[in-house]
Structure formats: C-alpha cells, structure tokens
Amino acid sequence: MAENRRTTLTLTDQDPAAVQADVLVLAATKDDGQVNLVADALPEETAGHVQSALTALGAEGGAEETTRLTGVPGVSAELVVVVGMPSGPASRTERLRRAAGVAARALGGKESAAFALGQSSTEEAVAVGSGAVLGAYTFAEHHGVGKAESAKPALGRAVVPGVPADDVETATAQARAVVDAVRYARDLVNTPPNLLYPESFAESVTERAAGSSVEVEVWDTERLQEERCGGILGVGQGSGRGPRLVTLRYEPEGAGKHLALVGKGITFDSGGLCIKPGASMVTMKMDMAGAAACAAAVVAIAELGLPVRVTAYLCLAENMLGELAQRPGDVVTMRDGRTVEIINTDAEGRLVMADGLALATEQGPDAIVDVATLTGACIIALGDRTMGVMGNDDALREQVVELGNEVGDTAWPLPLPEEIRPSLDTVVADLKHTGERSAGASVAATFLQEFVGKRGEGEEAEQIPWAHLDIAGPAFNEKTPWGYVPKGGTGAAVRTLVELARSYAR
Incomplete structure (x- = not known):
C-alpha cells in the first residue's frame, strides 16, 4: 500500500525572491478587464518580466487559473507559477487561502514552493500557508500496486515568506496545529x-x-x-x-x-x-x-x-x-x-x-x-x-x-x-x-x-x-x-x- 505524503509548512521572514525553492508562486488579479500581477516585495525586473508574460500569454487572472513561466530573472526558483486571485464576497484571507490551494494542487510532485501572493500581515501569511498545505492534501493510503507508483504525490514543502521575524515561531506552530487537525x-x-x-x-x-x-x-x-x-x-x-x-x-x-x-x-x-x-x-x-x-x-x-x-x-x-x-x-x-x-x-x-x-x-x-x-x-x-x-x-x-x-x-x-x-x-x-x-x-x-x-x-x-x-x-x-x-x-x-x-x- 502507498503512504500519504504530507506537505510541511514553513513561515519565514525572508524576501520572496530569495527563498530557495523549486517554484515561486505569485498571484494575479483582474481589475476592469486588466490582469495585474501582485508584485509586492518583488524586484522590479522580475515583476516587469512576469507582467509582460501574462499579457503575452493572454492570462485572465481568474480563480482556478495557473500560468507557468520559466527563465524569470531575479528569482532563485526555476519555475514561477502565477495563480488567479478569486473574487466574490469571501474575505481577503479566504481568497488568499483559495488561491494558494489552487496553486498547490497544480504542483504535485514538486519538492518545495514559495508562496508570495501579496500577503501583508502575519494573519494573511498564515492563510496562504494553510491554503497551500490543505490544497496539496492527498489520500493515497489505500492505493495498491496498480496505482501506488503512478500516483502524483503532494507538494513536499510550502514556504511562506514575508512574516515578521518575531511572529515566525508562534504563527508557524498555530498554523500547523489547525491544518494538521483538518x-x-x-x-x-x-x-x-x-x-x-x-x-x-x-x-x-x-x-x-x-x-x-x-x-x-x-x-x-x-x-x-x-x-x-x-x-x-x-x-x-x-x-x-x-x-x-x-x-x-x-x-x-x-x-x-x-x-x-x-x-x-x-x-x-x-x-x-x-x-x-x-x-x-x-x-x-x-x-x-x-x-x-x-x-x-x-x-x-x-x-x-x-x-x-x-x-x-x-x-x-x-x-x-x-x-x-x-x-x-x-x-x-x-x-x-x-x-x-x-x-x-x-x-x-x-x-x-x-x-x-x-x-x-x-x-x-x-x-x-x-x-x-x-x-x-x-x-x-x-x-x-x-x-x-x-x-x-x-x-x-x-x-x-x-x-x-x-x-x-x-x-x-x-x-x-x-x-x-x-x-x-x-x-x-x-x-x-x-x-x-x-x-x-x-x-x-x-x-x-x-x-x-x-x-x-x-x-x-x-x-x-x-x-x-x-x-x-x-x-x-x-x-x-x-x-x-x-x-x-x-x-x-x-x-x-x-x-x-x-x-x-x-
């Protein structure tokens, strides 16, 4: 039988572009018909490159949409994934959770991903991390020989940057307790x-x-x-x-x-x-x-x-x-x-x-x-x-x-x-x-x-x-x-x- 692979969660005070991860996840919104990258804390060169790529590829910035980019300058990750930010009556923290979950579901098999969705507070960072971990959830415990080897494993590690250093330890422990319960x-x-x-x-x-x-x-x-x-x-x-x-x-x-x-x-x-x-x-x-x-x-x-x-x-x-x-x-x-x-x-x-x-x-x-x-x-x-x-x-x-x-x-x-x-x-x-x-x-x-x-x-x-x-x-x-x-x-x-x-x- 296969075993469930559990995504681990790490909150950090590092800058998004400097985090060592296989993938950098960013967010885009759609405002008045225009798709805009959420470029907070990104180098200008990086933000400009990604924004131009989104426009050229015809990205719509909608919920459940992901756009993959390689060769993005100014970041350590080999792959950048841009996820559309959902709209609607849900709170901002819930929209961040959902966007992070969508991206995590698209990253099965990757060892690590950093999520920089424009979170501007510890509460929002916890929402992003929670959404990523819960989105990456899989239940493969009862996959037998016909499926165990071909099943797509969950994301290995979700990293959420931009958390104040004083909050990292407490916020990480609190977030892990709740997502583990879910x-x-x-x-x-x-x-x-x-x-x-x-x-x-x-x-x-x-x-x-x-x-x-x-x-x-x-x-x-x-x-x-x-x-x-x-x-x-x-x-x-x-x-x-x-x-x-x-x-x-x-x-x-x-x-x-x-x-x-x-x-x-x-x-x-x-x-x-x-x-x-x-x-x-x-x-x-x-x-x-x-x-x-x-x-x-x-x-x-x-x-x-x-x-x-x-x-x-x-x-x-x-x-x-x-x-x-x-x-x-x-x-x-x-x-x-x-x-x-x-x-x-x-x-x-x-x-x-x-x-x-x-x-x-x-x-x-x-x-x-x-x-x-x-x-x-x-x-x-x-x-x-x-x-x-x-x-x-x-x-x-x-x-x-x-x-x-x-x-x-x-x-x-x-x-x-x-x-x-x-x-x-x-x-x-x-x-x-x-x-x-x-x-x-x-x-x-x-x-x-x-x-x-x-x-x-x-x-x-x-x-x-x-x-x-x-x-x-x-x-x-x-x-x-x-x-x-x-x-x-x-x-x-x-x-x-x-x-x-x-x-x-x-």
Missing part, C-alpha cells in the same frame, strides 16, 4: 468503512490524543447500556460492530469557560430497514464527519494551549440491517429518560446525537455546539458548500456563522419555527423522531433541541446556549476539487470549532 478529519472521513467502524474510530482518536493534554474515555456497548444511552444503542444494534461513545476532555488550568461539542459518528449508514437506494449509499462512509471534526478540533485546541475547557462527545454507531436492527414503530428510552418512537430508521443521526446532547447538558457547560451530516434537506436548501447553523440562542448562532465565514467554513443561519414542534408529537411515546416533511433540516434540529437542557436548578436554572451545525453538504466533495478543497473528505467545521474555542478563551 487533515486528520479528512483522513477519517476518507477511510473505507470496512476499516473505520465505531471501535477502530475510538482507537484512532485515542492514539491521536496520546501524549497530549486531552483525556479520552470510551464507552462500549455494555457501558452504554449501563448509562441508558438508548439512542446510540438502538441505531447500532443492527450491526455486528457495536457502537461506542468517546468522550474527550481538555481541562487546562485557569480555564474560565466550558464549551461542549457533540459529533455525529455514523461510520456507515445503510439507512437501516428503511434502506437507502444503492446510489445514495456510495458516500455514506462520510456520515461520521461531525465526530471527526469534533475529535480533530479538541486535539488542536489542546495543542494551541487555549485556556478554555472543552468536552467532546463522539456518538459512534454503524446503521445496518442485522437481525436485531431497530424497526419503524420501536420505542427507545434516551439518556435523559424520555421515550422516542422510531419512524424512519434512516433518520438515525438525530438519535445518537440526542444522547450526546443529554450527556453534554448534564455537565452544565457555557455552550453546546453539535456538528452533524444530518439532513439531505440542508443540501437542498444551501447547496454543497454551505453549512446550515441553527440554535436556541441568537447570539451564539450569529457568532458561529460569523466565525465560520471568516475561516472558510461557509455558513448560513436557518430558523427553528415554533410550528414544527407539534409535528413531533405521538400518542405512543414522549415524542417521535421525525415530523413534517417540509423544512427537513429544521425538523431534525427541532428534535435535537429537545435534548438541550438548562444549567443549574430550580428558578435560577438557565437555558444552555446551543448551536447545531448541519454539514451534510460541505463535509464531502463528490465533484471537482476547488480552491484548497480536495475531492472526498473536506474537514468541514474543524476550523470553526477551533476559532469558537479561541473566542471563549478570550
């Missing part, structure tokens, strides 16, 4: 479901956290029964591979706030007895992307040393059709003691998440955020690249949306209309887990909201702020790679969770 989440999502199942997922997370300040606890089937986690058990009982609940705890000294995360971890979703069409099952190894995001984010938060307490609950199960698979009409008892009537076994994610939310509530955190590939309805509403954000607290929901858009996890708020709740009523149990057909993303979130409780007791108890991230669209890219997003697992929501923890640390 890559880990991508790896988990891309791993075939015969290799990644609840037990092996738990083992991977335990290994990932080893040596860090993150404590990991794993509940197996027997412990889940003792702890009355009927939602997770019900979904997992149709599989020969039992469910797990993984709890990660990061509790640094001096932490002032407590953030709880809950991740959906359906390692494969057949739909259960309400079986999915065959074509819809092909990508269902990605139905654990929420749990992957939470696990990756917690370890990154610990590596960054953020002074905030974080507890994550990974709700892991395989939704299969074994002889004990739960049936429509079954009633299960959840962690909080309430009973739920099962209507559609393909709406399993909200069941495992309900137990996780109940467990998170018991800890009385300052906020709960859950992440799940929960509904196809969210894809219908927002498309493949945007996560829907819902919740019971306007300020938290708006904060998550703002942070997501800042870091590149495109987000949009969705409502939880009050008229949806009555559709979850049933005469058989306390509630059922599906409701009206329309507004499916909001219906699922309304069910989840039922399991988010209050902090404190009696009249002084306060509702815990909660936000729900439906990443069904952006968690997995079935189409052509774009920006720094590869085909397959994307690592959606990891950066948002890290930034949210950073905001609580402040």
